[in-house]
Amino acid sequence: MTMSWxxxxxxxxxxxxxxxxxxxxGVIVDGLKVGFYNKTCPAAEEAVRxxxxxxxxxxxxxxxxxxxxxxxxxxxxxxxxxxxxxxxPSGDVPEKESSANGFTLHGLRTIDVAKSTVESMCxxxxxxxxxxxxxxxxxxxxxxxxxxxxxxxxRDGSHSNMDDLPGxxxxxxxxxxxxxxxxxxxxxxxxxxxxxxxxxxxGGAHCFMFSNRLYGFSQNADVDPALDxxxxxxxxxxxxxxxxxxxxxxAPKVSFDGRTAEKLDNAYYSEVLAGRGLLTSDDSLIKDPxxxxxxxxxxxxxxxxxQKFAAAMQKLGAVDxxxxxxxxxxxxxxxxxxxxxxxxxxSRPRRKRPxxxxxxxxxxxxxxx
Ligand code: HEM
Numbered sequence: 521m522t523m524s525w526x527x528x529x530x531x532x533x534x535x536x537x538x539x540x541x542x543x544x545x546g547v548i549v550d551g552l553k554v555g556f557y558n559k560t561c562p563a564a565e566e567a568v569r570x571x572x573x574x575x576x577x578x579x580x581x582x583x584x585x586x587x588x589x590x591x592x593x594x595x596x597x598x599x600x601x602x603x604x605x606x607x608x609p610s611g612d613v614p615e616k617e618s619s620a621n622g623f624t625l626h627g628l629r630t631i632d633v634a635k636s637t638v639e640s641m642c643x644x645x646x647x648x649x650x651x652x653x654x655x656x657x658x659x660x661x662x663x664x665x666x667x668x669x670x671x672x673x674x675r676d677g678s679h680s681n682m683d684d685l686p687g688x689x690x691x692x693x694x695x696x697x698x699x700x701x702x703x704x705x706x707x708x709x710x711x712x713x714x715x716x717x718x719x720x721x722x723g724g725a726h727c728f729m730f731s732n733r734l735y736g737f738s739q740n741a742d743v744d745p746a747l748d749x750x751x752x753x754x755x756x757x758x759x760x761x762x763x764x765x766x767x768x769x770x771a772p773k774v775s776f777d778g779r780t781a782e783k784l785d786n787a788y789y790s791e792v793l794a795g796r797g798l799l800t801s802d803d804s805l806i807k808d809p810x811x812x813x814x815x816x817x818x819x820x821x822x823x824x825x826x827q828k829f830a831a832a833m834q835k836l837g838a839v840d841x842x843x844x845x846x847x848x849x850x851x852x853x854x855x856x857x858x859x860x861x862x863x864x865x866x867s868r869p870r871r872k873r874p875x876x877x878x879x880x881x882x883x884x885x886x887x888x889x
Contacts, residue, residue, distance in 0.1 A: 548707040548835060549598075551843035552671035556650070561642035565654050565670075571634040572658040575627075580782050583659040584723025585626025590656035591716070591836065592621060593649070595706060596684050598840025600677030601648035604631060604854040608680050618682035620689050623769050624726065631655060635854045648854035649674035653837045660833065663722050663784035668830035674841045675848030678857040692729045692799040696808035699801060706839050708832075714805055714814040715832040718825055720776040720798075721788035727759030727771045730798050735761045746803050748795035755798075774798060784829075789819035 557564045576583050593603040596615055603621065605614045615621060631648070634655055638646045650672040657670045690699045700710045708716075733744035734756050743752045758772050775781040776798055777788050788802075792815060797803040805811045818825040842848035849858055 548838045549841045549843060550838065552673045552838060552841060554669045554671050556672035557642075557646060561638065561645045563641060564638050564646045564650075567637050567641060568634045568651055568654040569658045571637055572630060572655050573662060575630040575633065576659065576662045581723065582627045582630055583663045583782075583784075584719075585628075586630060586652075586655050586659040587719050588723065589625055589627055589631070590652050590833075591719070592625070592689070593652060594836050594839045595690075595702075596688055597677060597679060598842070599649050599653060599674055599837055600679075600840070600842050600848060601652055601674075601851065601854060602677045602680035604628065604648055604652070605678075605680040605857065606855040609678055609857050610681075612679075612681040612683070614680040615682055615685065616680070618685045618689075620685050620691070621682075626723075627655075627659075631854055639852065644850050644852065647672075647674050647676045647848075647850050649676050649841070649848075651854070656837075657833065660784055660829070663782065665784050665826050665830055668834065670837060671834065673843050674837075675843065676851045676854075676857075677842055677848050690801060692725070692801050693732070694801050695804040696811050699804075700810075708835065708839070710810060711814060711828075712832045712835060714811050714818070715825065715828045716836065717802065717805060718786065718788050718818065718829055719784070720802060721780070721786070722777070722782060722784050724773045724775040724781075725798050726768065726773050727755075728762060728768055730755075730800070731759055731762055733800060734759060744800075744803075746795060746807070751796045776802070784826075786818050786822040786825045789815050789825070793819055 572582075572586065589603060590599070592615070593599055593601060596602065603615045603625070605616065608614050616625065631652060634651050635646075635648060638651060650670075653670050653672065653674065657668060661667050688702060688705070690702050694702075696710075696713070699713055703709065703713045733747060734752060736742060737744045743749075743756075747755075755774065758774055777791050778796065779791065780787045788797075791797060792802050792806055795803075797805075805815050818828075852858055
């Protein structure tokens with residue numbers, strides 16, 4: 521059922537050859553398989569789907585949360601469920617605690633429920649990384665994307681460190697060249713950047729993620745002139761100027777796509793073209809001559825974008841995955857690395873956790889940037 525070392529190694533070579541001389545830190549690993557659990561836990565995918573469907577039935581906003589958790593997991597040390605860890609054996613403060621994650625992660629409970637459901641059916645068989653990949657697909661399907669297959673066989677990592685985010689995770693104030701560079705580091709293309717940004721067709725952003733565009737934008741303009749003025753006026757109503765001591769957790773959240781907020785469709789691209797993209801990073805897709813034509817294309821062709829989105833999610837799901845029994849583990853609980861049976865490794869002292877919400881004045885965001 522699991523891959524042999526030889527297969528894994530040769531997959532790496534094939535991928536490396538395909539990537540040519542391009543310098544990448546991340547690799548799309550070709551070691552996953554559709555139907556990986558067919559013999560060992562045949563009902564796993566269906567069980568995850570049932571949990572996700574039922575949770576979304578109770579709270580539609582969870583669909584967006586699950587897709588974002590998957591993206592944030594895969595982008596940092598690959599799709600290894602490192603984002604789900606509450607603590608690490610090394611004592612490193614986990615990714616989850618980074619201000620790019622923290623309370624803005626939404627849907628973690630759904631993964632816990634899915635894991636305990638699957639665990640009660642087939643203990644220690646299905647990885648948290650695969651459950652997250654299935655759940656992200658099921659969320660996308662629930663939000664309107666046609667069904668697509670998810671290859672599985674990922675194993676769970678034990679490394680998770682919030683210090684891995686700076687310099688690797690795109691930020692809301694990034695422009696296309698920097699984001700393309702970060703995507704390339706993960707083996708993803710500039711087209712993948714434009715395609716996957718379309719996930720901002722559902723869910724939303726807290727005011728502090730874009731308030732730099734609404735107040736004190738530049739020396740000449742209080743509001744970012746790229747924003748549609750009526751839209752900017754509405755946003756200023758919802759998002760008052762930030763004050764020292766504001767609790768970020770109380771900040772209002774605004775839908776990315778005010779037209780079809782709960783439907784994963786191409787309306788995001790038309791909204792961005794109309795100056796109604798919330799984040800600087802969204803708006804930059806139409807400012808940049810390299811990405812603007814792709815935005816135009818997707819704005820006019822929902823079916824094409826949906827098909828590209830499914831393919832890009834499959835590609836994202838193969839970034840730096842751990843495969844084969846020698847790598848990673850199958851966690852019992854998604855929030856904790858399995859304890860070793862013998863007490864061989866003394867745990868290092870825990871690093872002090874930051875308080876979420878360190879504002880960087882004028883950055884429009886806070887935390888690690
Ligand atoms: C490439 C640059 C990207 C940047 C700078 C970015 C940034 C952000 C920010 C700042 C938020 C708001 C979080 C909050 O305030 O709660 C957000 C939300 C979201 N992002 Fe991205 N994102 C990017 C790409 C992606 C990709 C590639 C995906 C998925 C494949 C994605 C999926 C989402 C979703 C679904 C939400 C809504 C989450 C919710 O409402 O719970 N984003 N993103």
